[in-house]
Amino acid sequence: MDALNFIYKRRSIRKFTDAPVEDALIEQLLRAAMAAPSAMNLKPWRFVVIRDPQRLERLRKALPFARMNAPTAISVCGDVRSLRRMVSENFWQQDCSAATENLLLAASALGLGAVWCGVTPIARLQKAVSAVLELPEGVLPLNLVFIGYPAEEKPARTQYDPALVFLDTYGNPWKPDNL
Amino acid sequence: MDALNFIYKRRSIRKFTDAPVEDALIEQLLRAAMAAPSAMNLKPWRFVVIRDPQRLERLRKALPFARMNAPTAISVCGDVRSLRRMVSENFWQQDCSAATENLLLAASALGLGAVWCGVTPIARLQKAVSAVLELPEGVLPLNLVFIGYPAEEKPARTQYDPALVFLDTYGNPWKPDNL
Numbered sequence: 552m553d554a555l556n557f558i559y560k561r562r563s564i565r566k567f568t569d570a571p572v573e574d575a576l577i578e579q580l581l582r583a584a585m586a587a588p589s590a591m592n593l594k595p596w597r598f599v600v601i602r603d604p605q606r607l608e609r610l611r612k613a614l615p616f617a618r619m620n621a622p623t624a625i626s627v628c629g630d631v632r633s634l635r636r637m638v639s640e641n642f643w644q645q646d647c648s649a650a651t652e653n654l655l656l657a658a659s660a661l662g663l664g665a666v667w668c669g670v671t672p673i674a675r676l677q678k679a680v681s682a683v684l685e686l687p688e689g690v691l692p693l694n695l696v697f698i699g700y701p702a703e704e705k706p707a708r709t710q711y712d713p714a715l716v717f718l719d720t721y722g723n724p725w726k727p728d729n730l
Numbered sequence: 731m732d733a734l735n736f737i738y739k740r741r742s743i744r745k746f747t748d749a750p751v752e753d754a755l756i757e758q759l760l761r762a763a764m765a766a767p768s769a770m771n772l773k774p775w776r777f778v779v780i781r782d783p784q785r786l787e788r789l790r791k792a793l794p795f796a797r798m799n800a801p802t803a804i805s806v807c808g809d810v811r812s813l814r815r816m817v818s819e820n821f822w823q824q825d826c827s828a829a830t831e832n833l834l835l836a837a838s839a840l841g842l843g844a845v846w847c848g849v850t851p852i853a854r855l856q857k858a859v860s861a862v863l864e865l866p867e868g869v870l871p872l873n874l875v876f877i878g879y880p881a882e883e884k885p886a887r888t889q890y891d892p893a894l895v896f897l898d899t900y901g902n903p904w905k906p907d908n909l
Contacts, residue, residue, distance in 0.1 A: 648827030
């Protein structure tokens with residue numbers, strides 16, 4: 552159980568102190584994100600670190616559930632302009648989601664708080680975020696992750712539900728026999 | 731750096747020993763997966779644990795890059811039949827990808843090896859996997875994760891590339907100033 556505590560202690564943090572997040576920590580988050588797997592190792596991810604208070608304010612107003620006072624945000628984007636465009640277009644959401652989960656786990660491990668706000672595939676939100684971040688055509692914002700020092704605490708948890716697990720075929724209950 | 735080693739040491743493992751994976755470990759992987767965040771906390775994920783050698787063989791034949799000899803696989807699926815169907819349909823791939831990344835990190839932390847084989851959004855592969863696992867309509871297979879005890883070693887790594895990071899607007903290089 553302890554071996555997986557780094558996973559259980561990641562919680563969505565929506566209240567932050569005013570303290571800025573050091574660039575050295577942001578770099579650690581980006582290193583973690585880029586350790587994720589990606590389809591055919593194409594690494595379609597791109598990252599926009601947002602520090603500018605005015606752009607942060609515009610993003611807060613554009614997104615639902617995004618009225619967070621975090622001093623920093625990172626938008627994880629997918630670049631589907633690559634030579635292997637078909638693969639990127641098919642898998643960039645999954646690749647960038649794996650990278651985002653790594654980023655969130657790293658934030659938690661480093662004592663930061665973070666929350667993932669969905670953007671893709673909602674066209675209205677994609678358009679708004681793309682405008683604020685001046686994304687070129689073919690670079691799509693998957694999400695916006697707010698990051699800061701946490702001003703709230705939440706207990707570690709899993710939402711494990713064995714009713715959602717099946718053995719060999721859907722509907723056949725999975726009953727672990729050696730626990 | 732050490733604090734994030736759990737992320738760097740996860741690598742895609744494609745060679746496995748014949749040793750079976752205990753149900754107790756599979757349960758740990760599922761607990762980790764279900765600790766992921768999801769849009770509106772809808773938890774659209776479903777899991778099919780595949781132990782049956784014949785079904786494993788059919789899956790290996792159906793998927794490209796899936797000729798792995800792992801004794802177990804887990805298909806992470808999305809159920810888009812929920813009451814909040816619009817949200818599930820929009821975000822299930824992202825939610826299930828975050829859960830999958832947690833599952834892969836947990837496997838690595840517990841001494842197992844695993845590899846993520848993409849299924850969605852390739853219609854031909856979705857159809858083949860759905861047939862083998864007898865998925866009902868509205869439950870979609872995101873992927874197939876092969877799991878076993880590793881028969882290969884890979885060094886921890888990140889593919890961090892600062893050229894993929896921008897500050898405030900796309901194209902504006904991010905230059906960390908306090909490293």
